[in-house]
Amino acid sequence: GWLEDGSRELGFTANILRDDAKNYHAWQHRQWCIQHFSLWDKELEYVDKLLKEDLRNNSAWNQRHFVIKNTTGFTDDVVLKELKYAQDYIKKAPNNESAWNYMK
Numbered sequence: 509g510w511l512e513d514g515s516r517e518l519g520f521t522a523n524i525l526r527d528d529a530k531n532y533h534a535w536q537h538r539q540w541c542i543q544h545f546s547l548w549d550k551e552l553e554y555v556d557k558l559l560k561e562d563l564r565n566n567s568a569w570n571q572r573h574f575v576i577k578n579t580t581g582f583t584d585d586v587v588l589k590e591l592k593y594a595q596d597y598i599k600k601a602p603n604n605e606s607a608w609n610y611m612k
Contacts, residue, residue, distance in 0.1 A: 518541060594610050
């Protein structure tokens with residue numbers, strides 16, 4: 509059943525987020541599933557896709573932070589990589605508050 513396999517829930521939340529990318533409840537449920545079932549592997553890839561679709565999606569930026577904090581952590585190398593990642597998005601849209609806030 510679904511209680512043993514959280515991967516179906518990622519598809520479920522992805523469908524909701526496709527229609528409403530800022531749905532707080534869907535993001536909360538997704539985070540719970542990822543933590544509970546250790547489904548970290550493809551989450552940065554998913555978040556990257558969402559940010560390519562809408563670089564102002566603050567929820568996706570928050571999810572990126574959540575994943576890194578709970579996987580690699582913010583080591584010096586990761587911080588440098590993430591600063592470059594955010595700066596690349598800032599170059600595309602200098603007034604994008606979401607990317608600026610992510611760098612904090």
